[in-house]
Amino acid sequence: MKPNSHNAISTTSVKDHDLPAYTVRISDRAKYVSLSLSMETGLEVVIPCNYDHRKIPELIQQKREWIARNQRKLHEREAFLQSQDPHLLPDSLNLRSLQQQWQIEYIPTASKGIQIKENKSISKLMISGNVNDIHACKFFLKKWLMKLAEGHICSRLKQVSKRINLPYNSVTIRSQKTLWGSCSGKKNISLNYKLLFLEPHVVDYVLIHELCHTVYMNHSDQFWRLVSKFQPQYKEIDKSLNQAWKIVPAWLEP
Known part of the structure; x- marks a missing residue:
C-alpha cells in the first residue's frame, strides 16, 4: 500500500558500491522524501524538486535496516512463488473477502476459444472450449x-x-504484484483485484489506509493517528499483510 502521490518529472538510477542500488524520482507533487521497495521498481527514492541530492546517500544509510528487512521479505516472497507451479489450473477459488468458495469445472470441447459460465446458486464456474490452453484459461x-x-471491492470502498x-x-x-492499493495526489485510488482472496477485515483495513492517504500523502505520525481512529488494531493487521500474499494463488502471477 504505497501512496502513489507523486507526479514524476525525471528518474535517475544510482549505483554506489557502499549503498544498495536505488532510483531517484524527482516529483513536483512531493512535499517529503519517501522510500519504497518493490519487485517491480526495486528501491526508489522520491524527492521534492528543491531537495538537495547530496543528502540522499546519508538517508539511504540511515534506512539500511529498513531496506534490508524489506528486501528479505521480497526475496522470501519470490522464493515462495518460484516453489509453486504456476502452470497448474485451479479447481476452486477461495474468495475470503466475499466468504465464497467457487468450484471450477473444465469442459473440453471442439471450440478453439474459451468460454466461462457461472452458476451463482451453487458457486460454480464452468470453463469450456480448448481447456488444454492453460494460458487462455488463466x-x-x-x-x-x-x-x-x-463490483465488490469498489462498492465496499464506497461504503x-x-x-x-x-x-x-x-x-x-x-x-499488481506487490501493492494492495495506492492513492494519488488527486485522490484517485487504485486497488489490487487480489484483495478478493483476503479476509473482509483485512480488505477494509487496506481501504481505510488508502482513504487516509487522501488526507496525508505520507506515512507520518499524523497519518497513522488518523488510521488508528478508524482501525485501532491497524498494527496487527498491517503486520499480517506481510504474509497475506501466501494465500493468493501462485497461478495469478504473470
Whole structure:
C-alpha cells in the first residue's frame, strides 16, 4: 500500500558500491522524501524538486535496516512463488473477502476459444472450449476475477468512505504484484483485484489506509493517528499483510 502521490518529472538510477542500488524520482507533487521497495521498481527514492541530492546517500544509510528487512521479505516472497507451479489450473477459488468458495469445472470441447459460465446458486464456474490452453484459461479466469472485484471491492470502498467520511475522486481495479492499493495526489485510488482472496477485515483495513492517504500523502505520525481512529488494531493487521500474499494463488502471477 504505497501512496502513489507523486507526479514524476525525471528518474535517475544510482549505483554506489557502499549503498544498495536505488532510483531517484524527482516529483513536483512531493512535499517529503519517501522510500519504497518493490519487485517491480526495486528501491526508489522520491524527492521534492528543491531537495538537495547530496543528502540522499546519508538517508539511504540511515534506512539500511529498513531496506534490508524489506528486501528479505521480497526475496522470501519470490522464493515462495518460484516453489509453486504456476502452470497448474485451479479447481476452486477461495474468495475470503466475499466468504465464497467457487468450484471450477473444465469442459473440453471442439471450440478453439474459451468460454466461462457461472452458476451463482451453487458457486460454480464452468470453463469450456480448448481447456488444454492453460494460458487462455488463466487469462479468462483473471478477467472474471477483475470484473468481480470491480463490483465488490469498489462498492465496499464506497461504503467505507461514507462511513469514515473521507471522500475520494475515483477508483480503479488493477493487477499488481506487490501493492494492495495506492492513492494519488488527486485522490484517485487504485486497488489490487487480489484483495478478493483476503479476509473482509483485512480488505477494509487496506481501504481505510488508502482513504487516509487522501488526507496525508505520507506515512507520518499524523497519518497513522488518523488510521488508528478508524482501525485501532491497524498494527496487527498491517503486520499480517506481510504474509497475506501466501494465500493468493501462485497461478495469478504473470
